[in-house]
Amino acid sequence: MAADSPSYFTIIMLLSRLMAFIGISKNTDIAPPPLSHDPSAIASAAKDFGLIVKTLPQAVLFPSSPQDIASFIQSNYNSSAPFTVAARGESHSVRGQAMAKNGVVVDMTSLNKNPSGIGIRISGDRTYVDLGGEQLWIDVLNVTMRSGVAPVSWTDYLYLTVGGTLSNAGISGQSFRYGPQISNVYELDVITGKGDFVTCSPSKNSDLFYGVLGGLGQFGIITRARIPLEPAPKGVKWIRMLYSDFSAFSRDQELLISKNDRTDKTALNYVEGSLLLNQASLDPFFPPEDHPKIGALITKYGIVYSLEIVKHYDDQTKPTVDKDLQQLLKGLGYIPGFLFEKDVTYIEFLNRVRAEEMFLRSKGLWEVPHPWLNLFIPKSGITAFNNGVFKGIVLQRNITSGPLLVYPMNRKKWDDRMSASIPDEEVFYTVGFLHASGFDNWKTYDDQNQAVLQFCQKAGIEIKQYLGHYSTKEDWIHHFGSKWNTFQQRKLQYDPKFLLSPGQSIFNNN
Ligand SMILES: Cc1cc2nc3c(=O)[nH]c(=O)nc-3n(C[C@H](O)[C@H](O)[C@H](O)COP(=O)(O)OP(=O)(O)OC[C@H]3O[C@@H](n4cnc5c(N)ncnc54)[C@H](O)[C@@H]3O)c2cc1C
Secondary structure (H helix, E strand, C coil): CCCCCCCHHHHHHHHHHHHHHCCEECCCCCCCCCCECCHHHHHHHCCCCCCCCCCCCCEEECCCCHHHHHHHHHHHHHCCCCCCEEEECCCCCCCCCCCCCCCEEEEHHHHHHCCCCCEEEEECCEEEEEEECCCEHHHHHHHHHHCCEECCCCCCCCCCEHHHHHCCCCCCCCHHHHCCHHHCCCEEEEEECCCCEEEECCCCCHHHHHHHCCCCCCCEEEEEEEEECEECCCEEEEEEEEECCHHHHHHHHHHHHCCCCCCCCCCCCEEEEEEECCHHHCCCCCCHHHHHHHHHHHHHHCCEEEEEEEEEECCCCHHHHHHHHHHHHCCCCCCCCCEEEEEEEHHHHHCHHHHHHHHHHHCCCCCCCCCCEEEEEEHHHHHHHHHHHHHHHHHHHCCCCCCEEEEEEEHHHCCCCCCCCCCCCCEEEEEEECCCCCCCCHHHHHHHHHHHHHHHHHHCCCCEEECCCCCCHHHHHHHHHHHHHHHHHHHHHHCCCCCECHHHCCCCCC
Protein backbone atom coordinates (compact mmCIF):
# COMPACT_ATOMS: atom_id res chain seq x y z
CA MET A 1 0.00 0.00 0.00
CA ALA A 2 1.39 3.47 -0.89
CA ALA A 3 2.47 5.49 2.14
CA ASP A 4 0.07 8.37 1.46
CA SER A 5 -3.04 6.27 0.61
CA PRO A 6 -5.71 6.22 3.37
CA SER A 7 -5.59 3.15 5.60
CA TYR A 8 -8.41 0.59 5.77
CA PHE A 9 -9.39 1.94 9.20
CA THR A 10 -9.46 5.53 7.97
CA ILE A 11 -11.82 4.51 5.16
CA ILE A 12 -14.10 2.62 7.59
CA MET A 13 -14.09 5.60 9.95
CA LEU A 14 -14.94 8.02 7.15
CA LEU A 15 -17.67 5.70 5.87
CA SER A 16 -19.28 5.35 9.27
CA ARG A 17 -19.14 9.15 9.78
CA LEU A 18 -20.77 9.64 6.38
CA MET A 19 -23.49 7.11 7.25
CA ALA A 20 -24.12 8.74 10.61
CA PHE A 21 -24.37 12.09 8.81
CA ILE A 22 -27.02 10.78 6.44
CA GLY A 23 -28.85 9.14 9.33
CA ILE A 24 -27.84 5.48 8.92
CA SER A 25 -25.77 3.49 11.40
CA LYS A 26 -24.81 -0.17 11.82
CA ASN A 27 -24.38 -2.20 15.00
CA THR A 28 -21.75 -4.68 13.93
CA ASP A 29 -19.93 -4.79 17.25
CA ILE A 30 -22.87 -5.38 19.63
CA ALA A 31 -23.84 -8.97 20.47
CA PRO A 32 -27.55 -9.70 19.99
CA PRO A 33 -29.49 -10.27 23.22
CA PRO A 34 -30.71 -13.81 24.05
CA LEU A 35 -34.07 -14.97 22.73
CA SER A 36 -36.71 -16.32 25.10
CA HIS A 37 -38.23 -19.76 24.50
CA ASP A 38 -40.38 -19.55 27.61
CA PRO A 39 -43.70 -21.33 26.83
CA SER A 40 -45.83 -18.56 28.33
CA ALA A 41 -44.01 -15.90 26.26
CA ILE A 42 -44.50 -18.01 23.12
CA ALA A 43 -48.19 -18.55 23.95
CA SER A 44 -48.90 -14.88 24.47
CA ALA A 45 -47.03 -13.91 21.26
CA ALA A 46 -49.33 -16.35 19.44
CA LYS A 47 -52.54 -14.44 20.13
CA ASP A 48 -53.99 -11.02 19.54
CA PHE A 49 -57.13 -8.96 20.19
CA GLY A 50 -58.94 -10.76 17.35
CA LEU A 51 -58.61 -14.18 19.04
CA ILE A 52 -59.20 -15.77 15.65
CA VAL A 53 -55.66 -16.50 14.46
CA LYS A 54 -53.15 -18.41 16.57
CA THR A 55 -49.60 -18.63 15.21
CA LEU A 56 -46.69 -19.90 17.28
CA PRO A 57 -43.29 -18.21 16.95
CA GLN A 58 -40.00 -20.02 17.66
CA ALA A 59 -38.95 -17.41 20.20
CA VAL A 60 -39.61 -13.98 21.63
CA LEU A 61 -37.13 -11.13 21.94
CA PHE A 62 -37.56 -8.88 24.97
CA PRO A 63 -35.38 -5.92 24.03
CA SER A 64 -34.25 -3.44 26.63
CA SER A 65 -33.12 -0.86 24.07
CA PRO A 66 -33.52 -0.11 20.36
CA GLN A 67 -29.87 -1.24 19.99
CA ASP A 68 -30.94 -4.72 21.16
CA ILE A 69 -33.44 -4.83 18.30
CA ALA A 70 -30.93 -3.54 15.74
CA SER A 71 -28.21 -6.02 16.71
CA PHE A 72 -30.67 -8.93 16.73
CA ILE A 73 -32.07 -8.01 13.32
CA GLN A 74 -28.63 -7.49 11.85
CA SER A 75 -27.25 -10.82 13.04
CA ASN A 76 -30.48 -12.55 12.02
CA TYR A 77 -30.28 -10.96 8.56
CA ASN A 78 -26.70 -12.14 8.14
CA SER A 79 -27.41 -15.71 9.22
CA SER A 80 -27.84 -18.40 6.58
CA ALA A 81 -31.35 -19.32 7.79
CA PRO A 82 -32.85 -16.12 9.14
CA PHE A 83 -36.11 -16.02 11.11
CA THR A 84 -39.05 -13.90 10.12
CA VAL A 85 -39.48 -11.08 12.65
CA ALA A 86 -42.62 -9.33 13.86
CA ALA A 87 -42.69 -6.27 16.08
CA ARG A 88 -45.52 -6.68 18.55
CA GLY A 89 -46.98 -3.57 20.14
CA GLU A 90 -50.12 -4.15 22.20
CA SER A 91 -51.14 -6.89 19.75
CA HIS A 92 -54.46 -5.17 19.18
CA SER A 93 -54.51 -6.46 15.64
CA VAL A 94 -57.39 -8.78 14.81
CA ARG A 95 -55.90 -11.19 12.25
CA GLY A 96 -52.44 -12.17 13.43
CA GLN A 97 -50.71 -9.15 11.86
CA ALA A 98 -48.19 -8.98 14.74
CA MET A 99 -47.39 -12.71 14.72
CA ALA A 100 -44.50 -14.63 13.15
CA LYS A 101 -44.99 -18.31 12.37
CA ASN A 102 -41.84 -20.15 13.51
CA GLY A 103 -40.12 -16.79 13.61
CA VAL A 104 -39.25 -14.28 16.31
CA VAL A 105 -41.68 -11.84 17.87
CA VAL A 106 -40.10 -8.65 19.19
CA ASP A 107 -42.09 -7.65 22.25
CA MET A 108 -41.89 -3.86 21.94
CA THR A 109 -43.58 -3.27 25.29
CA SER A 110 -40.54 -4.67 27.10
CA LEU A 111 -38.79 -1.40 26.14
CA ASN A 112 -41.14 0.24 28.63
CA LYS A 113 -39.15 -1.42 31.41
CA ASN A 114 -36.38 1.08 30.66
CA PRO A 115 -38.56 4.01 29.67
CA SER A 116 -36.79 6.57 27.54
CA GLY A 117 -39.23 9.17 28.90
CA ILE A 118 -41.60 11.41 27.00
CA GLY A 119 -39.70 14.66 26.58
CA ILE A 120 -41.46 17.73 25.24
CA ARG A 121 -39.20 19.97 23.20
CA ILE A 122 -39.49 23.34 21.50
CA SER A 123 -37.34 24.11 18.48
CA GLY A 124 -38.01 27.31 16.53
CA ASP A 125 -41.73 27.42 15.85
CA ARG A 126 -42.11 23.68 16.46
CA THR A 127 -43.22 22.07 19.70
CA TYR A 128 -42.92 18.31 19.62
CA VAL A 129 -42.41 15.16 21.63
CA ASP A 130 -40.07 12.25 20.95
CA LEU A 131 -41.83 8.95 21.64
CA GLY A 132 -40.59 5.38 21.69
CA GLY A 133 -42.39 3.15 19.16
CA GLU A 134 -43.51 1.06 22.12
CA GLN A 135 -45.20 3.87 24.02
CA LEU A 136 -48.96 3.92 24.53
CA TRP A 137 -50.97 6.89 23.31
CA ILE A 138 -52.69 7.11 26.70
CA ASP A 139 -49.30 7.76 28.34
CA VAL A 140 -48.50 10.33 25.67
CA LEU A 141 -51.77 12.10 26.42
CA ASN A 142 -51.30 12.07 30.19
CA VAL A 143 -47.73 13.36 30.04
CA THR A 144 -48.18 16.06 27.40
CA MET A 145 -51.36 17.38 29.06
CA ARG A 146 -49.35 18.16 32.18
CA SER A 147 -47.59 20.80 30.08
CA GLY A 148 -50.84 22.01 28.51
CA VAL A 149 -50.05 20.58 25.06
CA ALA A 150 -51.07 17.45 23.13
CA PRO A 151 -50.92 15.77 19.71
CA VAL A 152 -53.86 16.72 17.48
CA SER A 153 -54.72 13.42 15.79
CA TRP A 154 -55.85 10.38 17.76
CA THR A 155 -57.45 6.97 17.60
CA ASP A 156 -60.74 6.23 19.39
CA TYR A 157 -58.93 3.94 21.81
CA LEU A 158 -55.62 4.95 23.39
CA TYR A 159 -54.13 1.70 24.70
CA LEU A 160 -52.38 1.19 21.38
CA THR A 161 -48.68 1.73 20.65
CA VAL A 162 -47.20 4.58 18.67
CA GLY A 163 -45.44 2.13 16.30
CA GLY A 164 -48.61 0.05 15.88
CA THR A 165 -50.92 2.88 14.85
CA LEU A 166 -48.29 4.60 12.66
CA SER A 167 -47.87 1.31 10.80
CA ASN A 168 -51.57 1.49 9.87
CA ALA A 169 -52.75 5.13 9.77
CA GLY A 170 -54.31 6.04 13.11
CA ILE A 171 -57.73 7.47 12.35
CA SER A 172 -60.54 9.00 14.38
CA GLY A 173 -62.95 11.90 14.29
CA GLN A 174 -60.04 14.37 14.10
CA SER A 175 -58.81 12.98 10.75
CA PHE A 176 -61.10 15.16 8.59
CA ARG A 177 -59.32 18.27 9.83
CA TYR A 178 -55.86 17.23 11.04
CA GLY A 179 -55.33 14.14 8.90
CA PRO A 180 -54.63 10.68 10.30
CA GLN A 181 -51.81 10.22 12.81
CA ILE A 182 -49.42 9.37 9.95
CA SER A 183 -49.93 12.91 8.61
CA ASN A 184 -48.67 14.26 11.93
CA VAL A 185 -45.10 12.99 12.21
CA TYR A 186 -41.92 15.08 11.95
CA GLU A 187 -39.30 12.35 12.13
CA LEU A 188 -38.79 8.63 12.79
CA ASP A 189 -36.02 6.28 13.88
CA VAL A 190 -36.42 3.01 12.02
CA ILE A 191 -34.49 -0.27 12.16
CA THR A 192 -34.72 -1.79 8.70
CA GLY A 193 -34.93 -5.48 7.85
CA LYS A 194 -31.15 -5.44 7.37
CA GLY A 195 -30.58 -4.05 10.86
CA ASP A 196 -29.64 -0.53 9.72
CA PHE A 197 -30.63 2.17 12.18
CA VAL A 198 -32.04 5.03 10.09
CA THR A 199 -33.31 8.45 11.10
CA CYS A 200 -35.81 9.64 8.51
CA SER A 201 -38.11 12.60 7.88
CA PRO A 202 -39.64 14.40 4.89
CA SER A 203 -36.18 15.84 4.15
CA LYS A 204 -33.88 12.99 5.25
CA ASN A 205 -34.18 9.42 3.95
CA SER A 206 -37.69 10.45 2.92
CA ASP A 207 -38.37 7.29 0.93
CA LEU A 208 -38.15 5.19 4.09
CA PHE A 209 -40.08 7.81 6.09
CA TYR A 210 -43.08 7.77 3.76
CA GLY A 211 -42.79 4.00 3.26
CA VAL A 212 -43.01 3.22 6.96
CA LEU A 213 -46.06 5.46 7.54
CA GLY A 214 -48.96 3.12 6.91
CA GLY A 215 -46.37 0.54 5.79
CA LEU A 216 -47.82 -2.35 7.85
CA GLY A 217 -44.45 -3.03 9.46
CA GLN A 218 -42.93 -4.13 6.12
CA PHE A 219 -39.85 -1.90 5.91
CA GLY A 220 -38.60 -1.51 9.45
CA ILE A 221 -39.34 -1.29 13.14
CA ILE A 222 -40.20 2.19 14.38
CA THR A 223 -38.26 2.88 17.58
CA ARG A 224 -38.84 6.64 17.83
CA ALA A 225 -41.43 9.04 16.45
CA ARG A 226 -41.28 12.83 16.71
CA ILE A 227 -44.87 14.05 16.96
CA PRO A 228 -45.99 17.70 16.76
CA LEU A 229 -47.84 19.18 19.73
CA GLU A 230 -50.32 22.02 19.97
CA PRO A 231 -51.88 23.81 22.92
CA ALA A 232 -54.45 21.46 24.45
CA PRO A 233 -58.02 22.53 25.10
CA LYS A 234 -59.37 22.82 28.65
CA GLY A 235 -62.58 21.04 27.84
CA VAL A 236 -64.86 19.90 25.03
CA LYS A 237 -68.49 20.21 24.09
CA TRP A 238 -69.48 16.75 22.94
CA ILE A 239 -72.74 16.33 21.01
CA ARG A 240 -74.67 13.49 19.38
CA MET A 241 -77.62 14.10 17.06
CA LEU A 242 -79.94 11.39 15.77
CA TYR A 243 -81.21 10.91 12.22
CA SER A 244 -83.62 8.47 10.63
CA ASP A 245 -82.67 9.49 7.12
CA PHE A 246 -79.22 8.48 5.85
CA SER A 247 -79.08 11.11 3.13
CA ALA A 248 -79.64 13.90 5.69
CA PHE A 249 -77.09 12.28 8.03
CA SER A 250 -74.35 11.96 5.40
CA ARG A 251 -75.13 15.37 3.88
CA ASP A 252 -74.66 16.96 7.32
CA GLN A 253 -71.48 14.99 8.02
CA GLU A 254 -70.02 16.12 4.71
CA LEU A 255 -71.05 19.71 5.36
CA LEU A 256 -69.37 19.67 8.76
CA ILE A 257 -66.10 18.18 7.47
CA SER A 258 -65.94 20.72 4.63
CA LYS A 259 -64.87 23.32 7.20
CA ASN A 260 -61.49 21.75 7.80
CA ASP A 261 -58.72 24.32 7.87
CA ARG A 262 -56.37 23.40 10.73
CA THR A 263 -56.08 27.01 11.81
CA ASP A 264 -59.78 27.89 11.56
CA LYS A 265 -60.82 28.42 15.17
CA THR A 266 -64.50 28.20 14.25
CA ALA A 267 -64.27 24.68 12.74
CA LEU A 268 -65.23 21.51 14.61
CA ASN A 269 -62.43 19.40 16.09
CA TYR A 270 -64.01 15.99 15.68
CA VAL A 271 -66.74 14.45 13.50
CA GLU A 272 -67.76 10.80 13.67
CA GLY A 273 -70.97 8.80 13.35
CA SER A 274 -72.44 5.43 14.16
CA LEU A 275 -75.51 3.26 13.72
CA LEU A 276 -77.95 2.50 16.51
CA LEU A 277 -79.55 -0.87 15.79
CA ASN A 278 -81.16 -1.80 19.07
CA GLN A 279 -81.64 -0.45 22.54
CA ALA A 280 -78.78 -2.61 23.82
CA SER A 281 -76.39 -0.67 21.57
CA LEU A 282 -77.11 2.58 23.45
CA ASP A 283 -74.10 3.59 25.48
CA PRO A 284 -74.09 5.72 28.62
CA PHE A 285 -73.57 8.86 26.56
CA PHE A 286 -77.34 8.93 26.14
CA PRO A 287 -79.08 9.77 29.43
CA PRO A 288 -80.83 6.63 30.78
CA GLU A 289 -84.17 8.49 30.96
CA ASP A 290 -83.99 9.05 27.18
CA HIS A 291 -83.33 5.41 26.29
CA PRO A 292 -87.05 4.55 25.89
CA LYS A 293 -87.67 7.36 23.40
CA ILE A 294 -84.50 6.50 21.43
CA GLY A 295 -85.50 2.82 21.58
CA ALA A 296 -88.90 3.72 20.12
CA LEU A 297 -87.15 5.53 17.28
CA ILE A 298 -85.03 2.48 16.52
CA THR A 299 -88.14 0.25 16.55
CA LYS A 300 -89.85 2.61 14.13
CA TYR A 301 -86.99 3.03 11.64
CA GLY A 302 -84.86 -0.11 12.09
CA ILE A 303 -81.69 1.97 11.94
CA VAL A 304 -81.01 5.31 13.62
CA TYR A 305 -77.89 7.22 12.59
CA SER A 306 -75.99 9.09 15.28
CA LEU A 307 -73.83 12.04 14.21
CA GLU A 308 -71.17 12.82 16.81
CA ILE A 309 -69.21 16.06 17.02
CA VAL A 310 -66.84 17.81 19.36
CA LYS A 311 -65.81 21.42 19.76
CA HIS A 312 -62.84 22.28 21.95
CA TYR A 313 -62.72 25.27 24.24
CA ASP A 314 -60.19 26.99 26.47
CA ASP A 315 -60.51 29.79 29.03
CA GLN A 316 -60.86 32.44 26.33
CA THR A 317 -63.39 30.60 24.16
CA LYS A 318 -65.47 29.03 26.94
CA PRO A 319 -67.94 31.93 27.12
CA THR A 320 -68.63 31.80 23.36
CA VAL A 321 -68.37 28.10 22.55
CA ASP A 322 -72.11 27.42 22.82
CA LYS A 323 -72.94 30.28 20.49
CA ASP A 324 -70.30 29.13 18.01
CA LEU A 325 -71.76 25.64 18.10
CA GLN A 326 -75.29 26.88 17.52
CA GLN A 327 -73.98 28.66 14.44
CA LEU A 328 -72.32 25.48 13.15
CA LEU A 329 -75.39 23.32 13.77
CA LYS A 330 -77.87 25.77 12.24
CA GLY A 331 -79.92 24.12 9.51
CA LEU A 332 -78.82 20.54 10.22
CA GLY A 333 -81.43 17.87 9.60
CA TYR A 334 -81.38 15.80 12.78
CA ILE A 335 -84.67 14.78 14.38
CA PRO A 336 -85.90 17.66 16.56
CA GLY A 337 -85.54 16.83 20.25
CA PHE A 338 -82.81 14.26 19.59
CA LEU A 339 -79.68 16.27 20.29
CA PHE A 340 -77.70 15.16 23.35
CA GLU A 341 -74.87 17.13 24.83
CA LYS A 342 -72.03 16.71 27.33
CA ASP A 343 -69.32 18.98 28.65
CA VAL A 344 -66.19 17.01 29.65
CA THR A 345 -62.44 17.41 30.02
CA TYR A 346 -60.22 16.72 27.01
CA ILE A 347 -58.74 13.62 28.65
CA GLU A 348 -62.18 12.28 29.54
CA PHE A 349 -63.27 12.68 25.94
CA LEU A 350 -60.17 11.17 24.34
CA ASN A 351 -60.10 8.26 26.77
CA ARG A 352 -63.83 7.54 26.36
CA VAL A 353 -63.43 3.94 25.17
CA ARG A 354 -61.56 2.92 28.33
CA ALA A 355 -64.75 2.97 30.43
CA GLU A 356 -66.42 0.71 27.87
CA GLU A 357 -63.39 -1.61 27.95
CA MET A 358 -63.53 -1.86 31.76
CA PHE A 359 -67.26 -2.60 31.61
CA LEU A 360 -66.79 -5.34 28.99
CA ARG A 361 -63.84 -6.78 30.92
CA SER A 362 -65.99 -6.96 34.06
CA LYS A 363 -68.55 -9.02 32.09
CA GLY A 364 -65.91 -11.25 30.48
CA LEU A 365 -66.78 -9.76 27.09
CA TRP A 366 -63.42 -8.15 26.19
CA GLU A 367 -61.34 -11.27 25.62
CA VAL A 368 -63.65 -12.72 22.98
CA PRO A 369 -63.17 -13.09 19.21
CA HIS A 370 -63.34 -9.86 17.19
CA PRO A 371 -64.20 -10.58 13.56
CA TRP A 372 -63.82 -6.93 12.53
CA LEU A 373 -64.18 -5.40 9.10
CA ASN A 374 -62.91 -1.86 8.53
CA LEU A 375 -63.43 -0.21 5.17
CA PHE A 376 -62.71 3.04 3.37
CA ILE A 377 -65.59 3.79 0.98
CA PRO A 378 -65.54 6.51 -1.70
CA LYS A 379 -68.28 9.11 -1.25
CA SER A 380 -69.85 8.12 -4.59
CA GLY A 381 -70.61 4.66 -3.18
CA ILE A 382 -71.88 5.50 0.29
CA THR A 383 -75.59 5.74 -0.58
CA ALA A 384 -75.51 2.37 -2.36
CA PHE A 385 -73.59 1.01 0.64
CA ASN A 386 -76.26 2.23 3.04
CA ASN A 387 -79.03 0.68 0.94
CA GLY A 388 -77.29 -2.62 0.23
CA VAL A 389 -75.31 -3.17 3.42
CA PHE A 390 -76.84 -1.26 6.36
CA LYS A 391 -80.46 -1.60 5.23
CA GLY A 392 -79.87 -4.90 3.47
CA ILE A 393 -77.27 -7.29 4.84
CA VAL A 394 -77.06 -5.83 8.37
CA LEU A 395 -80.81 -5.64 9.02
CA GLN A 396 -81.57 -8.99 7.36
CA ARG A 397 -78.89 -10.93 9.24
CA ASN A 398 -79.55 -9.08 12.49
CA ILE A 399 -76.37 -10.31 14.21
CA THR A 400 -74.34 -7.12 14.45
CA SER A 401 -72.85 -6.69 17.91
CA GLY A 402 -70.37 -4.02 18.88
CA PRO A 403 -70.03 -0.52 17.46
CA LEU A 404 -70.79 0.16 13.79
CA LEU A 405 -68.98 3.37 12.89
CA VAL A 406 -69.45 5.52 9.79
CA TYR A 407 -67.85 8.89 9.16
CA PRO A 408 -66.22 10.83 6.32
CA MET A 409 -62.69 12.17 5.88
CA ASN A 410 -60.88 14.43 3.43
CA ARG A 411 -58.29 12.84 1.13
CA LYS A 412 -56.25 16.04 0.92
CA LYS A 413 -55.27 15.56 4.58
CA TRP A 414 -53.37 12.40 3.61
CA ASP A 415 -50.01 12.44 1.85
CA ASP A 416 -49.97 10.26 -1.24
CA ARG A 417 -46.27 9.43 -0.72
CA MET A 418 -47.19 7.43 2.39
CA SER A 419 -47.85 3.70 2.03
CA ALA A 420 -51.43 3.85 3.35
CA SER A 421 -53.90 3.05 0.59
CA ILE A 422 -57.15 5.04 0.42
CA PRO A 423 -59.91 5.59 -2.17
CA ASP A 424 -59.31 7.98 -5.04
CA GLU A 425 -62.12 10.41 -4.23
CA GLU A 426 -61.67 13.64 -2.28
CA VAL A 427 -64.18 12.62 0.37
CA PHE A 428 -64.29 9.04 1.56
CA TYR A 429 -65.97 7.32 4.48
CA THR A 430 -64.65 4.88 6.99
CA VAL A 431 -67.04 2.16 8.08
CA GLY A 432 -66.04 -0.06 10.99
CA PHE A 433 -67.92 -3.22 11.89
CA LEU A 434 -66.33 -3.70 15.31
CA HIS A 435 -67.94 -7.05 16.05
CA ALA A 436 -67.48 -8.97 19.26
CA SER A 437 -68.61 -12.57 18.91
CA GLY A 438 -68.57 -15.87 20.76
CA PHE A 439 -65.83 -18.46 20.27
CA ASP A 440 -68.30 -20.74 18.50
CA ASN A 441 -69.93 -18.26 16.12
CA TRP A 442 -67.26 -15.83 14.85
CA LYS A 443 -67.53 -17.46 11.41
CA THR A 444 -71.13 -16.23 11.12
CA TYR A 445 -69.76 -12.70 11.44
CA ASP A 446 -66.99 -13.46 9.01
CA ASP A 447 -69.63 -14.66 6.54
CA GLN A 448 -71.38 -11.35 6.92
CA ASN A 449 -68.08 -9.54 6.32
CA GLN A 450 -67.58 -11.56 3.13
CA ALA A 451 -71.13 -10.72 2.03
CA VAL A 452 -70.37 -7.01 2.54
CA LEU A 453 -67.18 -7.28 0.46
CA GLN A 454 -69.02 -9.19 -2.26
CA PHE A 455 -71.77 -6.61 -2.31
CA CYS A 456 -69.20 -3.84 -2.86
CA GLN A 457 -67.53 -5.78 -5.63
CA LYS A 458 -70.82 -6.45 -7.43
CA ALA A 459 -71.94 -2.84 -6.99
CA GLY A 460 -68.59 -1.58 -8.34
CA ILE A 461 -67.76 0.34 -5.14
CA GLU A 462 -63.96 0.71 -5.06
CA ILE A 463 -63.43 0.17 -1.35
CA LYS A 464 -60.11 -0.21 0.46
CA GLN A 465 -59.82 -2.29 3.59
CA TYR A 466 -58.31 -0.61 6.64
CA LEU A 467 -56.39 -2.86 9.08
CA GLY A 468 -57.12 -5.30 6.29
CA HIS A 469 -56.40 -8.90 5.88
CA TYR A 470 -56.09 -10.52 2.47
CA SER A 471 -55.25 -14.11 1.71
CA THR A 472 -53.54 -13.71 -1.67
CA LYS A 473 -50.78 -11.51 -3.04
CA GLU A 474 -53.09 -10.51 -5.92
CA ASP A 475 -55.52 -9.05 -3.39
CA TRP A 476 -52.69 -7.00 -1.87
CA ILE A 477 -51.60 -5.81 -5.32
CA HIS A 478 -55.17 -4.69 -5.93
CA HIS A 479 -55.30 -3.07 -2.48
CA PHE A 480 -52.23 -0.94 -3.11
CA GLY A 481 -53.20 -0.22 -6.72
CA SER A 482 -50.87 2.40 -8.21
CA LYS A 483 -48.75 2.29 -5.02
CA TRP A 484 -47.88 -1.38 -5.38
CA ASN A 485 -44.69 -0.95 -7.45
CA THR A 486 -43.25 1.53 -4.97
CA PHE A 487 -44.33 -0.67 -2.06
CA GLN A 488 -42.58 -3.67 -3.59
CA GLN A 489 -39.43 -1.71 -4.46
CA ARG A 490 -39.23 -0.42 -0.90
CA LYS A 491 -39.56 -3.97 0.38
CA LEU A 492 -36.65 -5.09 -1.81
CA GLN A 493 -34.56 -2.17 -0.60
CA TYR A 494 -35.25 -2.22 3.15
CA ASP A 495 -36.16 -5.85 3.80
CA PRO A 496 -34.76 -7.80 0.86
CA LYS A 497 -35.08 -11.16 2.61
CA PHE A 498 -38.80 -10.54 3.33
CA LEU A 499 -38.40 -11.03 7.07
CA LEU A 500 -40.49 -8.28 8.65
CA SER A 501 -44.14 -8.45 9.79
CA PRO A 502 -44.93 -11.75 8.07
CA GLY A 503 -48.34 -11.81 9.77
CA GLN A 504 -49.60 -9.24 7.27
CA SER A 505 -49.28 -12.02 4.65
CA ILE A 506 -48.18 -9.61 1.91
CA PHE A 507 -44.86 -11.18 0.96
CA ASN A 508 -45.06 -14.25 3.23
CA ASN A 509 -47.63 -16.92 3.91
CA ASN A 510 -47.56 -16.67 7.69
C1 LIG B 1 -60.33 -1.52 20.90
C2 LIG B 1 -59.58 -1.03 19.69
C3 LIG B 1 -59.87 0.20 19.16
C4 LIG B 1 -59.18 0.67 18.04
N1 LIG B 1 -59.48 1.89 17.55
C5 LIG B 1 -58.81 2.38 16.48
C6 LIG B 1 -59.09 3.67 15.97
O1 LIG B 1 -59.92 4.39 16.48
N2 LIG B 1 -58.37 4.08 14.91
C7 LIG B 1 -57.40 3.32 14.33
O2 LIG B 1 -56.77 3.78 13.39
N3 LIG B 1 -57.15 2.09 14.77
C8 LIG B 1 -57.83 1.59 15.83
N4 LIG B 1 -57.58 0.34 16.28
C9 LIG B 1 -56.65 -0.52 15.50
C10 LIG B 1 -55.22 -0.29 15.91
O3 LIG B 1 -54.75 0.96 15.47
C11 LIG B 1 -54.34 -1.34 15.27
O4 LIG B 1 -54.78 -2.62 15.61
C12 LIG B 1 -52.90 -1.18 15.71
O5 LIG B 1 -52.10 -2.06 14.99
C13 LIG B 1 -52.80 -1.47 17.16
O6 LIG B 1 -51.55 -1.14 17.67
P1 LIG B 1 -50.73 -2.23 18.45
O7 LIG B 1 -49.74 -1.49 19.20
O8 LIG B 1 -51.58 -3.15 19.21
O9 LIG B 1 -50.09 -2.97 17.17
P2 LIG B 1 -49.87 -4.53 16.93
O10 LIG B 1 -51.18 -5.17 16.74
O11 LIG B 1 -48.99 -5.08 17.95
O12 LIG B 1 -49.10 -4.47 15.52
C14 LIG B 1 -49.76 -4.09 14.34
C15 LIG B 1 -48.82 -4.22 13.13
O13 LIG B 1 -47.80 -3.24 13.23
C16 LIG B 1 -46.53 -3.86 13.36
N5 LIG B 1 -45.83 -3.09 14.38
C17 LIG B 1 -46.10 -3.00 15.71
N6 LIG B 1 -45.23 -2.16 16.31
C18 LIG B 1 -44.41 -1.72 15.34
C19 LIG B 1 -43.31 -0.84 15.32
N7 LIG B 1 -42.87 -0.23 16.41
N8 LIG B 1 -42.68 -0.61 14.14
C20 LIG B 1 -43.11 -1.21 13.00
N9 LIG B 1 -44.13 -2.05 12.97
C21 LIG B 1 -44.78 -2.31 14.12
C22 LIG B 1 -46.80 -5.29 13.75
O14 LIG B 1 -45.78 -6.17 13.33
C23 LIG B 1 -48.11 -5.56 13.06
O15 LIG B 1 -47.91 -5.88 11.72
C24 LIG B 1 -58.23 -0.15 17.40
C25 LIG B 1 -57.94 -1.41 17.93
C26 LIG B 1 -58.61 -1.85 19.07
C27 LIG B 1 -58.32 -3.21 19.59
